[in-house]
Amino acid sequence: MSEGAHAPAGRTGPLAIIAGGGDYPPLLAGAAAARGRHVFVAALEGAADPAAFGDCDLRSFRLGQLGSLLKELKARAIGDLVLIGSLPRPSFGALRPEASTLRHLPHFARAFKGGDDHLLRGVVQFFEGQGFRVLGPADIAPAMVSPSGALGARSPTAAMRETIATGFSLLAALSPFDVGQGAVLADHRVVAVEAAEGTDAMLLRVAELVAAGRLRIANGDGVLVKAPKHGQDLRVDMPAIGPRTLAHAAEAGLSGVAVRAGCVLVGDGRGLGRLADAHGLFVEGVP
Amino acid sequence: MSEGAHAPAGRTGPLAIIAGGGDYPPLLAGAAAARGRHVFVAALEGAADPAAFGDCDLRSFRLGQLGSLLKELKARAIGDLVLIGSLPRPSFGALRPEASTLRHLPHFARAFKGGDDHLLRGVVQFFEGQGFRVLGPADIAPAMVSPSGALGARSPTAAMRETIATGFSLLAALSPFDVGQGAVLADHRVVAVEAAEGTDAMLLRVAELVAAGRLRIANGDGVLVKAPKHGQDLRVDMPAIGPRTLAHAAEAGLSGVAVRAGCVLVGDGRGLGRLADAHGLFVEGVP
Numbered sequence: 001m002s003e004g005a006h007a008p009a010g011r012t013g014p015l016a017i018i019a020g021g022g023d024y025p026p027l028l029a030g031a032a033a034a035r036g037r038h039v040f041v042a043a044l045e046g047a048a049d050p051a052a053f054g055d056c057d058l059r060s061f062r063l064g065q066l067g068s069l070l071k072e073l074k075a076r077a078i079g080d081l082v083l084i085g086s087l088p089r090p091s092f093g094a095l096r097p098e099a100s101t102l103r104h105l106p107h108f109a110r111a112f113k114g115g116d117d118h119l120l121r122g123v124v125q126f127f128e129g130q131g132f133r134v135l136g137p138a139d140i141a142p143a144m145v146s147p148s149g150a151l152g153a154r155s156p157t158a159a160m161r162e163t164i165a166t167g168f169s170l171l172a173a174l175s176p177f178d179v180g181q182g183a184v185l186a187d188h189r190v191v192a193v194e195a196a197e198g199t200d201a202m203l204l205r206v207a208e209l210v211a212a213g214r215l216r217i218a219n220g221d222g223v224l225v226k227a228p229k230h231g232q233d234l235r236v237d238m239p240a241i242g243p244r245t246l247a248h249a250a251e252a253g254l255s256g257v258a259v260r261a262g263c264v265l266v267g268d269g270r271g272l273g274r275l276a277d278a279h280g281l282f283v284e285g286v287p
Numbered sequence: 288m289s290e291g292a293h294a295p296a297g298r299t300g301p302l303a304i305i306a307g308g309g310d311y312p313p314l315l316a317g318a319a320a321a322r323g324r325h326v327f328v329a330a331l332e333g334a335a336d337p338a339a340f341g342d343c344d345l346r347s348f349r350l351g352q353l354g355s356l357l358k359e360l361k362a363r364a365i366g367d368l369v370l371i372g373s374l375p376r377p378s379f380g381a382l383r384p385e386a387s388t389l390r391h392l393p394h395f396a397r398a399f400k401g402g403d404d405h406l407l408r409g410v411v412q413f414f415e416g417q418g419f420r421v422l423g424p425a426d427i428a429p430a431m432v433s434p435s436g437a438l439g440a441r442s443p444t445a446a447m448r449e450t451i452a453t454g455f456s457l458l459a460a461l462s463p464f465d466v467g468q469g470a471v472l473a474d475h476r477v478v479a480v481e482a483a484e485g486t487d488a489m490l491l492r493v494a495e496l497v498a499a500g501r502l503r504i505a506n507g508d509g510v511l512v513k514a515p516k517h518g519q520d521l522r523v524d525m526p527a528i529g530p531r532t533l534a535h536a537a538e539a540g541l542s543g544v545a546v547r548a549g550c551v552l553v554g555d556g557r558g559l560g561r562l563a564d565a566h567g568l569f570v571e572g573v574p
Contacts, residue, residue: 169464173460173461173463173464174457174460177457177460177477178476180480189466190465190466193467193481195470195477196476196496197492197496205488209483213375
């Protein structure tokens with residue numbers, strides 16, 4: 001990480017949160033503010049919900065307003081930023097780049113030609129090249145990241161731990177192909193592998209296979225495994241689970257969720273643990 | 288392969304086709320009959336459509352009637368058999384085993400505890416243990432198996448050949464996990480990986496992602512790759528493509544289908560080539 005050129009170094013200056021969709025950006029904004037940092041939220045239009053940030057200092061930007069965003073960050077002497085939240089893969093047409101953004105486009109056009117890893121690496125390099133320090137949620141709010149061990153009351157059985165180990169090996173094998181943040185194992189086999197559809201759609205698919213009688217998941221069997229890909233930049237692309245993940249896992253008849261400890265966003269861990277208990281699921285951070 | 292104990296050796300004696308669903312069992316029955324073999328079709332209830340076999344010598348069996356099936360095969364002095372066609376993964380409850388089948392159940396109960404490979408290996412071992420020779424479609428009707436090169440008029444571009452090579456590497460990496468007969472690559476990345484849902488459902492998912500604007504597949508991009516897993520017994524579990532595969536691939540906006548030459552069932556290859564032309568797809572057998 002390069003040090004910010006436009007702002008006092010250290011982790012106490014103002015922090016920009018470049019916010020996509022989901023619950024985690026507002027949660028992170030709250031955690032950073034609670035630690036005494038001044039937070040400026042750059043809410044990405046069509047992804048972030050400004051209302052979710054309460055009375056945070058906030059301004060909305062289109063993706064095509066990168067020039068304006070940079071100007072605003074520099075005017076505010078902000079050196080540290082976090083990129084967090086979901087973002088629909090945009091079309092260049094939908095970007096509607098403003099004039100001050102056009103000169104940055106070739107950088108992103110190159111980044112777009114690779115997979116997701118490549119794109120995000122390009123985004124990080126861009127901001128670093130502009131003199132910003134790109135931080136991750138683990139730097140700002142370590143409590144939002146998966147701890148080691150159980151989040152709730154339940155833990156996986158010994159047999160389940162073997163299945164989980166197989167699942168993590170599978171994800172590792174997929175990793176060189178820039179795919180495979182998640183998989184579902186049940187009935188002693190791999191029943192679903194996540195790619196472009198995302199975790200929620202994968203879990204819905206498993207639920208549908210079960211409902212159609214094409215797949216049986218015995219009581220106490222069935223697990224969602226989630227881990228980052230090798231080389232995935234955990235500052236900007238940490239895999240995440242949340243209340244919806246647990247609801248879908250329960251719907252699919254799984255017995256729990258296993259994540260790599262320290263590498264997966266869980267948001268409000270205590271709350272998620274209580275929710276896991278209510279669903280009868282384990283949520284285990286595996287070192 | 289062990290030699291049949293109940294029938295004349297060689298490949299000219301009567302042949303039993305233990306038939307599941309789909310177009311390939313009747314196609315294979317026709318091909319074997321055309322080569323002058325007497326064919327007996329054991330149509331599995333709930334999977335095979337007896338009407339599709341024309342005037343073939345045919346009898347229907349429930350899965351639970353293994354004892355009756357063995358008796359019939361032995362009474363007919365049949366030593367060679369082929370297992371072909373799709374089969375819903377049965378529940379033990381639905382088997383309704385007859386008395387003469389009960390003693391064989393422990394064998395299958397063990398086989399059921401593994402993945403698909405394990406189950407099929409158990410089925411092959413069972414029939415071999417009973418003295419039958421288990422043949423594959425490639426032994427009976429080599430024309431039904433993917434040749435090397437293009438099935439229709441179109442061929443993949445050089446760039447597409449690289450994508451296809453990546454796809455086959457991905458499938459090879461998944462292979463040790465008894466998963467991954469298929470994947471879709473597009474937009475320079477892996478967009479879908481097949482597991483329990485099957486190829487058709489995977490292609491429909493890609494079509495839905497495209498329709499929802501979550502995935503863009505440029506003209507000339509997008510390919511379905513299919514290959515057997517390492518150690519997959521091609522006699523009883525050859526991956527297959529057919530007219531429905533092509534229809535779904537076209538619907539998903541792919542430019543073609545790549546299969547491992549000699550390892551994937553294509554049925555009527557010429558017909559499939561013409562259909563590929565009509566869809567504007569390539570179907571390529573890659574050595």
